[in-house]
Amino acid sequence: MDDNEYKLNRNVSDFFDEALGLGLAEDIKLSQSDRYLPGKEIARGGMKSIESTVDTLTGREVAKALLIAKDDPEKTERFFHEARICASLEHPNIVPVYDTGFDKNGLPFFTMRLLGGQTLQKKVKNAQSSVADLIDVFVKICDAVSYAHSQGIIHRDLKPDNIQIGGFGEVQVCDWGLACSHGFKTAHSIHESDTKEYILPVTLDGMIKGTPGYLAPEQASSEKQELTAAADIYSLGAILYFILTGKAPLEDCDTLSSIQKTLAGDITPIKVFNPDASHSLTAICNKAMAVEIQDRYQSVEELKNDLLKYQHGFPTSAEEAGAWGALKLLIKRNQRIASLILVFFLVFNSALVLFLLNLSEKEKEARRAEALAIEAADQARDSEQATLEAMSMLAASEKQTRETLENLQKMTDEKKLASQKAAPRFLREGKMSFNHFEHYKALEQLNQAIELHPNIATAHEYKGRVLMSLLRYQEAEISYLRDKSTRNTFLNFVKEIKTQIPDPAKANYQDILTILSLYKKYSFATIQIEELFYSPALDFLSTEQRQDLAVDAAHIFQGFKKSEFNKMLPVISNSMPLVLYKTGLKTFDLRKHRKIKTYMIRGHATEVVMLPKVIIPSPTLEDIDACPNLKQIYISSSTELDFFKNLKVPVLNYKDIPQ
Amino acid sequence: MTDFQPTRVTLLQRLCNDEKDDLSWEEFTDAYKRYIYLLIRGMHIDHHDAEDLTQTSLLGVWEKISSFDYSPEECKFRTWLYRIVRNKVIDHIRKANTKKNKKVEIPDAETHSDPEIYNIAEKEWRAHISDRAYSNIKGNFSEKVMQCFDLSLEGKSTAEIAATTGIAEATIYVYKQRVKDALCHEIRVLNDKWS
Ligand SMILES: Nc1ncnc2c1ncn2[C@@H]1O[C@H](COP(=O)(O)OP(=O)(O)O)[C@@H](O)[C@H]1O
Numbered sequence: 001m002d003d004n005e006y007k008l009n010r011n012v013s014d015f016f017d018e019a020l021g022l023g024l025a026e027d028i029k030l031s032q033s034d035r036y037l038p039g040k041e042i043a044r045g046g047m048k049s050i051e052s053t054v055d056t057l058t059g060r061e062v063a064k065a066l067l068i069a070k071d072d073p074e075k076t077e078r079f080f081h082e083a084r085i086c087a088s089l090e091h092p093n094i095v096p097v098y099d100t101g102f103d104k105n106g107l108p109f110f111t112m113r114l115l116g117g118q119t120l121q122k123k124v125k126n127a128q129s130s131v132a133d134l135i136d137v138f139v140k141i142c143d144a145v146s147y148a149h150s151q152g153i154i155h156r157d158l159k160p161d162n163i164q165i166g167g168f169g170e171v172q173v174c175d176w177g178l179a180c181s182h183g184f185k186t187a188h189s190i191h192e193s194d195t196k197e198y199i200l201p202v203t204l205d206g207m208i209k210g211t212p213g214y215l216a217p218e219q220a221s222s223e224k225q226e227l228t229a230a231a232d233i234y235s236l237g238a239i240l241y242f243i244l245t246g247k248a249p250l251e252d253c254d255t256l257s258s259i260q261k262t263l264a265g266d267i268t269p270i271k272v273f274n275p276d277a278s279h280s281l282t283a284i285c286n287k288a289m290a291v292e293i294q295d296r297y298q299s300v301e302e303l304k305n306d307l308l309k310y311q312h313g314f315p316t317s318a319e320e321a322g323a324w325g326a327l328k329l330l331i332k333r334n335q336r337i338a339s340l341i342l343v344f345f346l347v348f349n350s351a352l353v354l355f356l357l358n359l360s361e362k363e364k365e366a367r368r369a370e371a372l373a374i375e376a377a378d379q380a381r382d383s384e385q386a387t388l389e390a391m392s393m394l395a396a397s398e399k400q401t402r403e404t405l406e407n408l409q410k411m412t413d414e415k416k417l418a419s420q421k422a423a424p425r426f427l428r429e430g431k432m433s434f435n436h437f438e439h440y441k442a443l444e445q446l447n448q449a450i451e452l453h454p455n456i457a458t459a460h461e462y463k464g465r466v467l468m469s470l471l472r473y474q475e476a477e478i479s480y481l482r483d484k485s486t487r488n489t490f491l492n493f494v495k496e497i498k499t500q501i502p503d504p505a506k507a508n509y510q511d512i513l514t515i516l517s518l519y520k521k522y523s524f525a526t527i528q529i530e531e532l533f534y535s536p537a538l539d540f541l542s543t544e545q546r547q548d549l550a551v552d553a554a555h556i557f558q559g560f561k562k563s564e565f566n567k568m569l570p571v572i573s574n575s576m577p578l579v580l581y582k583t584g585l586k587t588f589d590l591r592k593h594r595k596i597k598t599y600m601i602r603g604h605a606t607e608v609v610m611l612p613k614v615i616i617p618s619p620t621l622e623d624i625d626a627c628p629n630l631k632q633i634y635i636s637s638s639t640e641l642d643f644f645k646n647l648k649v650p651v652l653n654y655k656d657i658p659q
Numbered sequence: 660m661t662d663f664q665p666t667r668v669t670l671l672q673r674l675c676n677d678e679k680d681d682l683s684w685e686e687f688t689d690a691y692k693r694y695i696y697l698l699i700r701g702m703h704i705d706h707h708d709a710e711d712l713t714q715t716s717l718l719g720v721w722e723k724i725s726s727f728d729y730s731p732e733e734c735k736f737r738t739w740l741y742r743i744v745r746n747k748v749i750d751h752i753r754k755a756n757t758k759k760n761k762k763v764e765i766p767d768a769e770t771h772s773d774p775e776i777y778n779i780a781e782k783e784w785r786a787h788i789s790d791r792a793y794s795n796i797k798g799n800f801s802e803k804v805m806q807c808f809d810l811s812l813e814g815k816s817t818a819e820i821a822a823t824t825g826i827a828e829a830t831i832y833v834y835k836q837r838v839k840d841a842l843c844h845e846i847r848v849l850n851d852k853w854s
Pocket residue numbers: 042043044045046047048049050063095112113114115116119161162174175176177
């Protein structure tokens with residue numbers, strides 16, 4: 001080789017990065033400006049217009065939020081602030097934000113999951129759902145808000161319009177446009193040095209941010225106050241109010257009087273609009289909407305626990321459960337979840353069960369037994385505590401189930417990734433199997449690799465080679481056409497052989513000769529000849545035909561003059577012993593064989609093998625294993641005897657070979 | 660910069676699985692000879708010694724390759740190879756030093772940390788693969804097309820190329836793009852095959 005073989009032109013190196021991987025990045029960069037198809041508006045709020053559009057990059061339909069006041073830098077700022085906050089919150093009940101930026105018209109936008117359903121507002125107004133269903137929804141809202149609080153974010157604009165309910169009951173809290181971190185001061189003046197305008201509850205033109213009725217007194221007040229989670233808790237209470245009454249609190253008031261009434265806590269009682277409203281829920285609602293922060297629930301979690309208790313029929317912390325009230329609840333629970341409670345009571349307090357049975361028979365007797373009841377209730381408290389714990393465990397396990405489901409979803413995504421990652425393994429195994437001439441196994445593994453990752457490099461080429469040695473030329477051609485590495489020789493070969501052997505499935509001896517001649521013509525490597533000779537597609541040949549084929553192959557590939565098989569044996573053994581496969585030969589003399597593969601010895605006939613000077617232990621041992629009638633092995637002095645220590649067959653040295 | 664792709668199992672797999680035969684030796688030499696030479700030259704060895712060292716390194720790698728533990732995450736093949744080559748070079752310099760009884764400085768290779776090794780090894784690999792890809796595809800295009808591409812490689816603007824060759828600018832764009840596509844494709848193929 002000349003010195004030029006080392007020369008190279010470094011100018012080309014720059015293309016390396018571009019060729020590898022960065023191609024996709026380029027595509028993404030390019031398509032960024034044109035990423036979203038023109039959308040059409042599906043909804044509009046006070047701040048944002050929502051369009052449905054298609055993300056051409058991922059192919060999914062998304063909702064694109066655009067700022068209505070597009071030239072207002074302050075609102076633009078807040079708009080992006082919203083996108084940020086929302087994107088930082090990952091929760092099943094909070095709408096996920098995908099992307100944000102300026103679109104090709106230079107307008108600020110962000111995209112999020114497209115929600116096709118309705119708002120809670122419409123759902124309630126259209127009276128489509130039962131209170132029980134709506135309470136389920138409400139619990140999920142609490143979940144989302146509780147999570148946001150745990151992340152230090154308060155929403156500040158919770159109201160039914162900002163709650164989306166999907167077709168399958170998925171609940172998503174939207175519109176984080178007023179959201180801010182815990183503990184921000186609120187004030188009216190933009191000149192307050194330590195406050196940013198966008199967290200103020202009231203804008204300069206006097207419009208209240210947030211919605212009257214859902215606004216907490218401290219949000220509506222003009223005093224500078226720290227905004228805390230309590231404001232959201234108030235709004236949650238107001239949403240519950242809306243669920244129970246079908247009306248927003250203070251719905252019929254104008255803005256000014258609604259602020260005054262909010263500050264005074266002068267809200268029309270729920271009973272006025274809905275005389276049938278549950279006493280427990282009313283109590284929960286009142287507690288959440290208390291004017292003074294310290295009278296409200298101290299956390300969303302606490303509010304939610306009360307709801308869960310209500311759902312399972314226990315006295316809530318909002319209710320003052322006197323003895324009689326407790327008794328009523330006891331009976332209610334007894335009806336609702338009779339069997340469960342019964343079991344607990346049987347276990348913990350069978351006396352109370354008796355009492356309960358009495359009660360259901362005779363109300364009067366029950367009244368007389370009120371004293372007894374109080375005592376019993378006292379006694380029952382312990383067991384009730386246990387039941388309660390069981391209940392909260394139940395609720396917790398529900399949560400766990402939900403989380404597990406979410407994780408499952410994540411896992412399927414990961415599985416997709418994993419399957420792509422697994423493709424190279426199948427490819428590797430496929431190649432390995434083919435190296436061991438396990439044609440069908442190799443084919444299956446390569447197919448799997450391709451299925452997992454259709455463009456995986458070299459899989460198509462290998463598949464083509466497997467198919468070629470199985471004489472399945474039609475399919476081999478397809479594989480070679482898919483192979484990108486332009487191995488034109490294989491492709492050309494397959495095209496030519498197809499014309500000469502139209503039906504390779506019925507190939508006869510003569511056809512095999514034709515194939516060998518073409519292999520020669522295309523100067524295929526020894527490995528290809530091995531792949532063919534060891535292929536199950538040649539199993540139709542008889543022992544005699546194999547011998548003839550060995551002679552013919554030696555003639556075609558090595559140019560030896562044809563003569564009898566036995567006479568030609570020594571030269572064939574030295575130059576091309578692979579063709580001796582299945583020729584019924586009893587003694588293989590491979591001492592002069594330069595290649596290291598010994599697959600040809602496999603078979604029942606083989607009795608004596610003189611191994612090549614250099615061998616690779618593990619495949620050779622496998623080949624030896626495939627000779628059930630082997631009596632003797634001879635090895636060169638340079639081969640380690642140790643390799644064969646597990647063999648039953650005697651292993652001797654070359655020099656022990658009888659002359 | 661690209662991410663360092665874990666060395667895929669193609670040529671290496673055959674070698675690591677003891678499937679060494681003449682064919683794989685040829686392919687191995689084809690894939691790594693010039694690369695190893697470039698690494699050695701990068702350690703300031705002159706051409707003559709570098710040629711010898713390339714041969715011994717190739718054989719060294721060939722012999723040791725079965726002991727190369729193939730787990731892409733842990734040791735990148737090219738980093739491993741670089742270490743072998745570097746050791747050969749250090750041996751060579753030490754021997755030369757005792758013979759001539761004079762001090763030739765051992766290349767700073769000895770003190771290189773892994774990330775540095777990685778960077779050097781990667782740079783040469785890119786040059787080697789890209790250039791080979793270029794040679795492979797060259798024949799697929801007409802002289803005129805390649806001339807346009809070569810001129811652009813030299814940093815000539817499209818206008819300048821148009822002036823030199825008399826080909827329309829729009830056509831030059833198309834030519835350049837075609838060669839570039841083929842080149843990138845071939846780089847990917849080679850990198851897949853030989854890594
Ligand atoms: N991801 C979404 N998919 C579908 N509709 C949405 C989505 N987000 C919001 N909407 C609809 O757009 C309306 C306005 O959105 P919202 O976030 O409340 O904006 P604003 O800040 O202007 O109030 C909502 O009431 C809702 O009906």
